[in-house]
Amino acid sequence: MLRVLEEKRKKRLAAEYGETWRPVAGGVRVALVYPNTYALGMSNLGFQTVYHLLNRRDEIHCERVFLPDRADQEELGGREALYHSLESGSRLTSFDILAFSISFENDYIHIVEILKGAGIPPLRRDREYGRDPMVWMGGVAISINPEPVADFADLIFIGEADELLPEVMDRLAGRSLRGSTDFSRFAEAVCRLEGAYFPHAYHFDYDPAGRVTAVRVDRGYPSRVRRRWVEDLDRSPTVSRILTADTELNDMVLIELDRGCGRHCRFCAAGYVYRPPRFRSAAKVLEAVEAGLELSDRIGLVGTAVSDYPGIDGFMAEIRKLGARVSVSSLRADSLSPSLIGALAASGHKTLSLAPEGGSQRIRDVINKGMTDEIILEACGKIFESGILNIKLYFMVGLPFEETEDLEDLVALVRRVKEIQIAAGKREGRIGRITVSLNCFVPKANTPFQWAAMDKRSALSLKMGYIKKTLRKEGNIRVIQDLPKWAIIQGILSRSDRRVSSLLISVADNGGNWVQALRHDGLGHADAPFRVRDDAELFPWETIESGCRRDYLFREYKKSAAGSRTARCPGDLLCGRCGVCEGADSPDEKV
Numbered sequence: 001m002l003r004v005l006e007e008k009r010k011k012r013l014a015a016e017y018g019e020t021w022r023p024v025a026g027g028v029r030v031a032l033v034y035p036n037t038y039a040l041g042m043s044n045l046g047f048q049t050v051y052h053l054l055n056r057r058d059e060i061h062c063e064r065v066f067l068p069d070r071a072d073q074e075e076l077g078g079r080e081a082l083y084h085s086l087e088s089g090s091r092l093t094s095f096d097i098l099a100f101s102i103s104f105e106n107d108y109i110h111i112v113e114i115l116k117g118a119g120i121p122p123l124r125r126d127r128e129y130g131r132d133p134m135v136w137m138g139g140v141a142i143s144i145n146p147e148p149v150a151d152f153a154d155l156i157f158i159g160e161a162d163e164l165l166p167e168v169m170d171r172l173a174g175r176s177l178r179g180s181t182d183f184s185r186f187a188e189a190v191c192r193l194e195g196a197y198f199p200h201a202y203h204f205d206y207d208p209a210g211r212v213t214a215v216r217v218d219r220g221y222p223s224r225v226r227r228r229w230v231e232d233l234d235r236s237p238t239v240s241r242i243l244t245a246d247t248e249l250n251d252m253v254l255i256e257l258d259r260g261c262g263r264h265c266r267f268c269a270a271g272y273v274y275r276p277p278r279f280r281s282a283a284k285v286l287e288a289v290e291a292g293l294e295l296s297d298r299i300g301l302v303g304t305a306v307s308d309y310p311g312i313d314g315f316m317a318e319i320r321k322l323g324a325r326v327s328v329s330s331l332r333a334d335s336l337s338p339s340l341i342g343a344l345a346a347s348g349h350k351t352l353s354l355a356p357e358g359g360s361q362r363i364r365d366v367i368n369k370g371m372t373d374e375i376i377l378e379a380c381g382k383i384f385e386s387g388i389l390n391i392k393l394y395f396m397v398g399l400p401f402e403e404t405e406d407l408e409d410l411v412a413l414v415r416r417v418k419e420i421q422i423a424a425g426k427r428e429g430r431i432g433r434i435t436v437s438l439n440c441f442v443p444k445a446n447t448p449f450q451w452a453a454m455d456k457r458s459a460l461s462l463k464m465g466y467i468k469k470t471l472r473k474e475g476n477i478r479v480i481q482d483l484p485k486w487a488i489i490q491g492i493l494s495r496s497d498r499r500v501s502s503l504l505i506s507v508a509d510n511g512g513n514w515v516q517a518l519r520h521d522g523l524g525h526a527d528a529p530f531r532v533r534d535d536a537e538l539f540p541w542e543t544i545e546s547g548c549r550r551d552y553l554f555r556e557y558k559k560s561a562a563g564s565r566t567a568r569c570p571g572d573l574l575c576g577r578c579g580v581c582e583g584a585d586s587p588d589e590k591v
């Protein structure tokens with residue numbers, strides 16, 4: 001290993017504290033790979049949880065691998081020495097299994113870069129069992145649609161890893177991984193576990209336009225793989241075990257409060273693939289906070305909507321009593337109380353974020369955000385009254401059925417927020433700032449908008465340009481935006497089939513040049529995000545059973561066109577509308 005990289009690796013390890021790593025002589029060697037930088041990977045609670053699950057097993061020797069830092073890549077080109085494990089600096093070819101933890105579609109290209117860089121053929125068909133490591137993949141992005149990475153993976157984990165991963169490891173124990181016969185035996189032993197997807201056993205037929213016409217499944221494999229989810233979160237502690245100042249979140253202990261959201265926002269893939277909504281008990285969270293405080297006084301509560309947590313006010317007060325400085329991953333305007341804001345203000349927060357997502361009542365009904373202007377303005381008022389005068393507002397642009405008036409209403413809403421902020425600033429004798437974050441809408445598989453078209457790059461730029469130009473005239477409003485180019489690449493990847501692997505390889509071969517690779521792509525990927533899907537079209541991701549029935553998703557899509565709202569999940573988890581909660585009666589449209 002190059003000296004400069006070796007020094008960097010040792011420095012990084014020395015800066016970590018918390019759970020300790022131990023080498024296991026003779027164990028199955030697993031490299032847990034986060035296909036992005038160390039700073040991002042170590043801020044990812046899912047990645048940390050899987051590392052803990054693997055690292056605590058006596059028969060597993062697990063090390064972490066990250067995408068090399070951009071500066072190192074630029075300086076050292078594609079040298080194999082860049083691709084090594086963090087703990088021992090080993091080459092990736094020395095591991096039995098490479099297990100990728102993937103949260104975002106735009107990281108798919110890094111999977112190819114890492115495999116190629118490490119001297120491992122990215123495509124499954126070019127690898128040899130015994131000579132090359134087995135490649136596993138899991139994470140939220142590929143639980144929504146695993147097909148874009150299906151040609152790279154030997155085994156894909158669909159859903160939450162907490163339960164399936166230990167079961168797969170049990171089946172692996174004592175097995176040899178030396179050749180294709182061993183792999184077949186391993187696949188036979190594992191393929192009946194719910195959530196285990198072996199893509200080699202699924203074969204797709206396409207029509208001349210590239211749409212899926214049929215899926216043929218090898219004998220012995222399930223026709224559809226059911227998503228796995230943890231019923232009782234208290235049995236699955238999810239907290240960050242290793243801290244370091246070298247991450248995005250800087251020495252903060254992350255603790256998962258809940259999983260799944262019952263609000264039915266139609267754009268939100270996480271809201272569908274993490275159903276049903278589940279809450280960790282307050283006793284377990286407080287236990288985790290107490291343990292976390294041994295490492296740091298900074299506690300981050302992670303959840304789909306932390307302000308929806310039952311009894312959040314009293315709960316935050318208890319955490320504050322323990323001496324923690326608290327942060328939260330998400331707040332909803334309609335469940336924001338003064339005492340929750342007070343706890344955040346007392347923890348030193350100078351800015352809070354809200355996500356109205358849509359600027360007008362009409363578009364918020366289309367996406368089922370379930371929030372009026374008055375609720376949003378009232379929430380902003382509560383934040384400013386607490387003394388926090390800076391606010392960040394997230395909006396999406398390019399939503400289905402969006403019209404010019406929706407963007408005009410967005411501008412008007414921000415102006416009204418500013419009026420309330422100015423009044424609060426006068427009382428406080430200070431000036432605050434509003435940050436408007438504009439994000440391109442990307443339709444996702446396994447959501448009601450899986451049928452919808454995405455806006456083209458020019459339309460997205462025009463819409464964001466209008467909002468920026470109009471709000472620029474106002475003082476103390478900063479408008480930031482994501483880049484339509486990357487949103488469109490995400491749009492290509494999020495609903496594509498396994499043939500996209502050739503495009504990803506071509507991008508990696510072109511040094512990351514998407515424009516050139518798309519120009520030479522003969523499979524129509526460049527146009528795919530902008531096509532409205534036929535009502536009855538068979539989707540590549542339907543090898544996966546996400547839990548929500550197709551007829552329910554389609555009904556939600558039709559309701560969105562009409563701006564018709566859907567009520568949130570009831571507390572008893574037995575409404576039967578979407579199909580996730582087993583044992584429920586037939587769907588009740590009146591709910």
Ligand code: SF4
Nearest residue numbers: 276569575576578581
């Ligand atoms: S079945 Fe009903 S309660 Fe259960 S996740 Fe679906 S909508 Fe929510």
